[in-house]
Amino acid sequence: MGKETVKLGLIGLGTIGSGFANLLKNNSSYISEKSGLNLELTRVADKDQAKVEALGFSDSVIASEAKEITENPEIDIVVELIGGLEPARTFVTEALKNGKHVVTANKDLIATHGKELLGLAREKALNIYYEASVGGGIPLIRPLKHSLAVDRICRLVGIVNGTTNYIFTRMAQDKLGLSDALAEAQKLGFAEPDPTNDIEGIDAAYKLMIMSSLAFGSSLEQDRLHVEGIGRVTYEDIDYAREIGYAIKLLVIGERQPEGLALRVHPTLVSFDHPLASVQNEMNAVYIEGDAVGEVMLYGRGAGAMPTATSVLADVTEAARSVVFRPNAGVIESDFTHLPLIPIEELKTRFYLRFLADDRPGVFAALANAFGDENVSLDMVIQKRRVGSTAEIVLVTHEVKEAAFQKALGKVMAIEAIKPESSMIRLLS
């Protein structure tokens, strides 16, 4: 069999784009040998011409604008690596309209406009590949689409943001406060100069939406997703959690429940017995529970140019096979039925709570009443160090509905002897 040549157009030569171009250059003969496919990078475009030139592409390859790629009749696959919503959405739409498969690492785009874009792709008998949008180099999207798609996935729990995981690791290991750990992360390139999307859980929420759409066959709408960042977690919380056998991680949690889907992103106490507790530094991992398969965990580098470029190249290779052999139809793809999202108030969780109280008679009784009134039962109450006449109290509840806990918490915080600062962190059950 002769080699089939498949022509690629690449839009975006930032870190991942350059990584992809280099990986393709290094590995294309190896891939060609194994698969019989010649992947040819026909055209590249970036608004920053200096980047294009720095990579040493010949003039015939350099496009002066994205249109020369999305409208180029020679090109079979468009690789979109510019990120963000616009103009990425326009480029991807144009590419699909012109009959090209699309490979992207753009989580914002897929989480926000995935339904529309995948619908358009389906209409055109094309596909959009987005392995690189979640978990960098970790095979996640493909296992969810293939290996695990034959099972009923009941739960998916993940550490999918490397920045916050690195921050928590440094806080725990070096007894740092959040801002010092963030500064370290920025110095080492594990956090962006503007880390808002990471710290506030938005990056993780996008990734949860993408994985949930595949794991639970639900649509990609962001309504009523509970997203909480790591801003209020202190070194003391990490230290107390450790004392009682838990690590603190920013988790994304998706669960299929009888009433619908429960999706949330928040800092979480994870028992040291759970494999996610030992995922350190900038590493990512997703723990999946299926009715038949039991537990599966996929772990690896969730970011970085080369790991992410590997996922892009794996997608390009799959898309190229599709161009040559048209095997697309029949892939188990999300069918985008809309499952109702259960509001967090309805979910049952265990809670960790830390606060300061004047150390005087009657405080514990008032506390017990506040919780008792809402049927919140306590699993653990520890009175910690005392400074002057102030005691620090750490408690963990049994499983209780969020709404009831919040009501009890309101009453607790209204007790005169209790100081207004407090930490509340949910547990993974």
Add this chain to the structure above:
Amino acid sequence: MGKETVKLGLIGLGTIGSGFANLLKNNSSYISEKSGLNLELTRVADKDQAKVEALGFSDSVIASEAKEITENPEIDIVVELIGGLEPARTFVTEALKNGKHVVTANKDLIATHGKELLGLAREKALNIYYEASVGGGIPLIRPLKHSLAVDRICRLVGIVNGTTNYIFTRMAQDKLGLSDALAEAQKLGFAEPDPTNDIEGIDAAYKLMIMSSLAFGSSLEQDRLHVEGIGRVTYEDIDYAREIGYAIKLLVIGERQPEGLALRVHPTLVSFDHPLASVQNEMNAVYIEGDAVGEVMLYGRGAGAMPTATSVLADVTEAARSVVFRPNAGVIESDFTHLPLIPIEELKTRFYLRFLADDRPGVFAALANAFGDENVSLDMVIQKRRVGSTAEIVLVTHEVKEAAFQKALGKVMAIEAIKPESSMIRLLS
């Protein structure tokens, strides 16, 4: 698009076969909805008719012998779940000759006759799917064939035998000897009545061969693979290892080196910092290092009827797509070039050694000379508990060629004051 019906024949209704039949019954409408494929179990066969009847198949489905499946012109895919070399090899060969795709969970068969059978499949433009042959429900074969196949994998380290991992976990947690832990494992169904293949590392070696063929594109020949079982590891070793920061695991290790491939199976000290160290009980995990992707770990239930059946069903679904849409060609499949295996004598490793010695002057000097003569340098020497005039000595070497270490070890064991019983365990570097 109408639903396409794909017809399956199932040979073997043991634990995995029955699990697969049940999973298919429960999930086929769900899969059909998502993929547009109707998977129909057309014929089943097992030499034990009672098993067939117990599953409640109608008479028209029950085949009286495997031939009625492998020669049945209606059947598209043959699922072989009887295990062992014969008659599985004959059945698979017949199925391929009659134009059927094959799905199997049979690691012995693929490790031993994979080259021949995959060659025959290729000749017939068919495929053999064997995700379930390694790691039960963990997606391993498919990621090695697709996601990670675009990268250069340099190393693969795995815990792929649940029985021995369970045994080591119980030994460590409950201070048990190997035979007590084995008895526990047998009682709980984590070990076979005859555990030889597990305990001696043979099961793990088969799985290493299968994964290596994909990870390194090498052929599946078993020559000169170093395989060492867990029989000589004691509770004391596990305890000492923990003291110096290591867990003991039965590992399969495959490495691409300039001179060829290094493949081995042996009990190994794994630093507690390594993600494999926290893989407990009967769980399995494979840690893969690629040039571009960095580290990836795939973790889950490595055995059990339902996890394994999930992998079989995922393969069946992929094979069914192939039947309907013929997307086979171009999958990155092992190309079976023969890479030389490097003999273990040539490999550089760190060694843990434990032995007893008469506590008298000159022993340490003799020891130091024995190691020094072979240029084996020591990283750590600990004189442990003393009983009467006998001291227990634990040492760890720096990295050294196996041959040099073995020579030094011979000299050490010849020292008159040193008792003949000793433990030698390699470290994961």
